[in-house]
Amino acid sequence: MxxxxxxxxxxxxxxxxxxxxLIDDSGRFYKPLQGDERGSKEVAFYTSFSSNARIPDHIRRFFPIFYGTQLLEASDGSGLHPHLVxxxxxxxxxNPCIIDVKIGSRTWYLQASEDYIQRSLKKDRETTTLSLGFRISGLQIYDSKESGFWRPEKKLVLGFTADDVRVVLRKFVSSNSPTDSDSELDCSFASAVYGGSTGILAQLLELKAWFEDQTIFHFFSCSILIMYDKEAILKGMSSGAEIKLIDFAHVVEGEGVIDHNFLGGLCSLIKMISEILTSPDENPNITCLQDYEKNHSYLENGTTE
Ligand SMILES: O=P(O)(O)O[C@@H]1[C@@H](OP(=O)(O)O)[C@H](OP(=O)(O)O)[C@H](O)[C@H](OP(=O)(O)O)[C@H]1OP(=O)(O)O
Ligand SMILES: Nc1ncnc2c1ncn2[C@@H]1O[C@H](COP(=O)(O)OP(=O)(O)O)[C@@H](O)[C@H]1O
Incomplete structure (x- = not known):
C-alpha cells in the first residue's frame, strides 16, 4: 500500500x-520523474552510478539503493506516472531527526537553462549557499511523544543566517526542546551523533576523502541527509546516525576535474560540525530564528500559528 x-x-x-x-511498507521510496529533463537526468545518474565499478563499496553505502523505475498511480491523481524506485x-x-543540507556554493551550472540559472543564483545569494557553501533545505527534530516533531516551515528555513545554521546543527543534537529558544542548548547527544568512529563526522570525512579524488561526477544541487534516532539514544541504544546523498537531477559529468563546488561545501559543513564537537558550550548568536520563534508557536504537524 x-x-x-x-x-x-x-x-x-x-x-x-x-x-x-510515495513510500510503501517494504522500505522503498518512489520518487516521481519530473516531466522535464530532470527526471531522465536523475534516472541516468542512478543507472550510471549503480553500474560504475569504480565506485568503492564504502562510498556506495552513502547513496540510496536504486531498484530501477516503475509506472505507478501518481499522487496528484493524474494516472500512471514513471517513478524512481x-x-x-x-x-x-x-522517530527520525533529519536535516537536508544542500551542498555547494552554487547550485547552478553552465549546462542548465537560463531560467534555472537565474532562479538558482537568486536562491544561492539569499541563503547561506554563497556564504557557507551549503544551505539547510529542510529539517525535522523529534521533541517528545506529546509534542511530536519540530518541522520549521520552508520560509523560515530558507531565511536561516549562518548563525541560525549553527544553532540548528546544535539543536539537532541537544536534549532541549527544539522550540525552546530561552535555555542554552546542551548538545548532549553531540558525541553520540556527530562523534565517534562511526558518527556523522567520521562519515563526512570518509565522503570528503572520496571527493578529493573522484572526477567522475559533479553533484550540483545535491543534498546530504543527516539522520539519527533520538529515542534510540534515550533508550541507551545506538543512535543510528547516518548520512545519505540524495537528489541527482543536476549531476553532470566530471570530465576528469575535481568537484570543487561540492568539496568546498562539504569541508565547510565538516568544520561547523567539528566545532560543535570541540566547543559544545559555545552558544552562537541567534538572529532570525529567535525572532521568529518568539512570534510563532509550533504545532505538532510542523506548521506554525
Ligand atoms: O520550486 P521551489 O522554490 O520549491 O524550488 C525547489 C527547491 O526548493 P528550495 O526552494 O530550494 O527549497 C528544491 O530544493 P530542495 O530539494 O527543497 O532542497 C529543488 O531545488 C527543486 O529543484 P529540482 O527538483 O532539484 O530541480 C526546486 O524546484 P523547482 O523550482 O526547480 O521546480
Ligand atoms: N531515498 C530516500 N529515502 C527517504 N527519504 C528521501 C529519499 N529521497 C528523498 N527523500 C526525502 O525527500 C526530500 C526531497 O527529496 P529530493 O530528492 O531532494 O526531491 P526534489 O527533487 O523534489 O527536491 C528529502 O529532503 C528527503 O526528506
Missing part, C-alpha cells in the same frame, strides 16, 4: 493533490 511519507523534509511534496514521492533511507527509524 503506497502512502505519502511523513518523514519528507524538503523538495516537492505529495500533498494537496500535488505530484510527490529507491531505498527509503529513513525506513529503519521510528
Amino acid at each position: 503506497l502512502k505519502v511519507p511523513d518523514h519528507q523534509v524538503a523538495g516537492h511534496h505529495a500533498r494537496d493533490g500535488k505530484l510527490g514521492p 529507491l531505498q527509503d533511507v529513513v525506513s529503519g527509524c521510528h
Whole structure:
C-alpha cells in the first residue's frame, strides 16, 4: 500500500493533490520523474552510478539503493506516472531527526537553462549557499511523544543566517526542546551523533576523502541527509546516525576535474560540525530564528500559528 511519507523534509511534496514521492511498507521510496529533463537526468545518474565499478563499496553505502523505475498511480491523481524506485533511507527509524543540507556554493551550472540559472543564483545569494557553501533545505527534530516533531516551515528555513545554521546543527543534537529558544542548548547527544568512529563526522570525512579524488561526477544541487534516532539514544541504544546523498537531477559529468563546488561545501559543513564537537558550550548568536520563534508557536504537524 503506497502512502505519502511523513518523514519528507524538503523538495516537492505529495500533498494537496500535488505530484510527490510515495513510500510503501517494504522500505522503498518512489520518487516521481519530473516531466522535464530532470527526471531522465536523475534516472541516468542512478543507472550510471549503480553500474560504475569504480565506485568503492564504502562510498556506495552513502547513496540510496536504486531498484530501477516503475509506472505507478501518481499522487496528484493524474494516472500512471514513471517513478524512481529507491531505498527509503529513513525506513529503519521510528522517530527520525533529519536535516537536508544542500551542498555547494552554487547550485547552478553552465549546462542548465537560463531560467534555472537565474532562479538558482537568486536562491544561492539569499541563503547561506554563497556564504557557507551549503544551505539547510529542510529539517525535522523529534521533541517528545506529546509534542511530536519540530518541522520549521520552508520560509523560515530558507531565511536561516549562518548563525541560525549553527544553532540548528546544535539543536539537532541537544536534549532541549527544539522550540525552546530561552535555555542554552546542551548538545548532549553531540558525541553520540556527530562523534565517534562511526558518527556523522567520521562519515563526512570518509565522503570528503572520496571527493578529493573522484572526477567522475559533479553533484550540483545535491543534498546530504543527516539522520539519527533520538529515542534510540534515550533508550541507551545506538543512535543510528547516518548520512545519505540524495537528489541527482543536476549531476553532470566530471570530465576528469575535481568537484570543487561540492568539496568546498562539504569541508565547510565538516568544520561547523567539528566545532560543535570541540566547543559544545559555545552558544552562537541567534538572529532570525529567535525572532521568529518568539512570534510563532509550533504545532505538532510542523506548521506554525
Ligand atoms: O520550486 P521551489 O522554490 O520549491 O524550488 C525547489 C527547491 O526548493 P528550495 O526552494 O530550494 O527549497 C528544491 O530544493 P530542495 O530539494 O527543497 O532542497 C529543488 O531545488 C527543486 O529543484 P529540482 O527538483 O532539484 O530541480 C526546486 O524546484 P523547482 O523550482 O526547480 O521546480
Ligand atoms: N531515498 C530516500 N529515502 C527517504 N527519504 C528521501 C529519499 N529521497 C528523498 N527523500 C526525502 O525527500 C526530500 C526531497 O527529496 P529530493 O530528492 O531532494 O526531491 P526534489 O527533487 O523534489 O527536491 C528529502 O529532503 C528527503 O526528506
